[in-house]
Amino acid sequence: MRRLSIRWRITLWNTLAFAVILIGFGITVFLLLLQTHYQQVDRQLSNRLERIQQDPQLATAGVARLETLLHEHGGHTHSLGLARSEAGQWVGYTNALTERDLAALGNVNGPAPVKTMSLPDYGRARVLSGTITVEGEPLELLLLADLEHMDEEMALVLWSLLGTTPVAILLAAAVAYFLARQSLAPVQQLRRRTDQINAQHLSQRLPVSNPHDELGLLAQTINSMIGRLERSFQEIQRFTADASHELRTPIAVIRSEAELGHEHAADNEKAQQRFSSILEECGRLGRLTEQLLALCREDAGVTQMNFAEVDLAEVVSECVEAMRPLADEKQQQLLADLEVGANISGDAQRLRQLTINLIDNAIKYTPQGGQIEVTLKPQGNTQTLTVSDTGIGIPTGQAERIFERFYRVPSTKTQKQEGSGLGLCIVQSIATAHGAPVVLQSEGATGSTFMVHFPRSS
Numbered sequence: 001m002r003r004l005s006i007r008w009r010i011t012l013w014n015t016l017a018f019a020v021i022l023i024g025f026g027i028t029v030f031l032l033l034l035q036t037h038y039q040q041v042d043r044q045l046s047n048r049l050e051r052i053q054q055d056p057q058l059a060t061a062g063v064a065r066l067e068t069l070l071h072e073h074g075g076h077t078h079s080l081g082l083a084r085s086e087a088g089q090w091v092g093y094t095n096a097l098t099e100r101d102l103a104a105l106g107n108v109n110g111p112a113p114v115k116t117m118s119l120p121d122y123g124r125a126r127v128l129s130g131t132i133t134v135e136g137e138p139l140e141l142l143l144l145a146d147l148e149h150m151d152e153e154m155a156l157v158l159w160s161l162l163g164t165t166p167v168a169i170l171l172a173a174a175v176a177y178f179l180a181r182q183s184l185a186p187v188q189q190l191r192r193r194t195d196q197i198n199a200q201h202l203s204q205r206l207p208v209s210n211p212h213d214e215l216g217l218l219a220q221t222i223n224s225m226i227g228r229l230e231r232s233f234q235e236i237q238r239f240t241a242d243a244s245h246e247l248r249t250p251i252a253v254i255r256s257e258a259e260l261g262h263e264h265a266a267d268n269e270k271a272q273q274r275f276s277s278i279l280e281e282c283g284r285l286g287r288l289t290e291q292l293l294a295l296c297r298e299d300a301g302v303t304q305m306n307f308a309e310v311d312l313a314e315v316v317s318e319c320v321e322a323m324r325p326l327a328d329e330k331q332q333q334l335l336a337d338l339e340v341g342a343n344i345s346g347d348a349q350r351l352r353q354l355t356i357n358l359i360d361n362a363i364k365y366t367p368q369g370g371q372i373e374v375t376l377k378p379q380g381n382t383q384t385l386t387v388s389d390t391g392i393g394i395p396t397g398q399a400e401r402i403f404e405r406f407y408r409v410p411s412t413k414t415q416k417q418e419g420s421g422l423g424l425c426i427v428q429s430i431a432t433a434h435g436a437p438v439v440l441q442s443e444g445a446t447g448s449t450f451m452v453h454f455p456r457s458s
C-alpha cells in the first residue's frame, strides 16, 4: 500500500468507504423491505381471522358456513384456510392443499401464532393460527398466505441491488481517481517548480495562488526556506570571494619576500631549500585563490565571456606547447593530433584555461614515462577535444563526483599529487558556457580519457 502514490491511495480509500456505505445501505433497504412485506401479509391474515371469528352465523351454521367463509375471505390458492378439531382432524378446508401439505401442517403447534413454513407442494407460506367455535366445538383455524409472489419480488430487488452495486462502485472509483488527480495537480506543479530551483536559481520563488489554503501555506514555507538558503549561499559566496581576494596580496608579498630570501641565501643550501618550498606552497595557494575567485565570479554571474570566432586548434596547440616542459620533466610523451580549421564560437582565454586544466591533470596523474595524447577532430556537428593519458585512471563510480567542487578521488595515488579538486569543476563550467558536454570516456585502473564536444560555429 505504501508503494502506491497518494492519488491511488485516496482513490482506494474513497472507493472502499463508498463500497462499505453502499453495501450497508443496500442490506438495510432489503431487510426493511422484507420486514414491511411480512408485516403486510400478517396484517391481511389477522384481518381475515378477525372477520371469520366475528361471523354471527358460524357458531350455529356449522362447518359448511366455515368453508363458505374461507372461500369468501380469500378462498383462492394464494390465500387458504383450514380448521382442525382438538383431536387433530381436519374438519373444513379449501381443496388446494395436497395430502403432503396437510401432513406438514399437522405438525403446526406451539405458542407462536404466526409462522413461515415451507410446504412440500404448496411452497413457502405464512401461517397464522387462531381459534374459533363451530356448533359448540372449539376448532383451531390455520390461515395461509402464499409467499411465492413476495419471494419473487424480493429476488428481483436483490438481483437489482447485486447488479447495480458493482457498477456504482466502479463509477465511484473513477470519480474518486479523477478528483484525487485534480486536487493533487497543484502539488505536482509545486514539486516540478521546486525541482527547477537549484543553487543557480535560488532567486526564483514558487507561485502562491491562494495564501490561505494548504498548498499556499506549503508554497510559502518552501519559499521562505529557499530565501534562507539563498541568503546563506550568498554569504558563503561573499565570504569565499572576499577571502580569496584578500589572500592575493599577502600571498604576493610572501612570494616576493621568499624570492628575495632565496636570492640572499645563495650560500646556504638549507635556507634555499626552505625558501624553495615556501615558493612552491605560495604557487599552490595562488592557484587555489585564483580558482576560488573564478568560481565565485561564475556563481555571482559576473564572469565576462568574450565570445568570438576562435580557432580551437590554435588555442589547443598553444596549451600543449605551454605544458610540454611539465611533461618533459616527468619524461612523458605529450602527443598532439589537431585538425586545422576547427573554428568554434567561444572565449579564447577561458578555452585555454579548460585545455590547460585537462592536460595538467593528465600530466599530474600519469607516472613518469607515460604518454598523453591530445586530439582535436570533427565529429558530426561538433569539434571534439580529447585528452587521454596512460595514468592511474579513475575508479568506476567516480565519474560524476570528480566534477564536484573540492572532490578528489580518495586514493593514495591521487592524494600524492598536489591538487585542490577545483580544476574539473572549472572545466565543466567553461564547457557548459560554450554549450559543450564534458564526458569521461574511460573509467578503470589504467588511463583516463576526457572528451569535450564543442558545437561547431556555422
Ligand code: ADP
Pocket (backbone or CB within 6 Å): 361, 362, 365, 366, 389, 391, 392, 393, 394, 402, 403, 407, 408, 409, 410, 414, 418, 419, 420, 421, 422, 423, 424, 425, 447, 448
Ligand atoms: P585536482 O586539483 O585534484 O586535480 P580536479 O578537479 O582537476 O582536481 O580533479 C578532480 C579529481 O579527479 C582529481 O583529484 C583526481 O582524483 C581525478 N582526476 C582528474 N583527472 C584525472 C586523470 N587524468 N587521471 C586520473 N584521475 C584524474
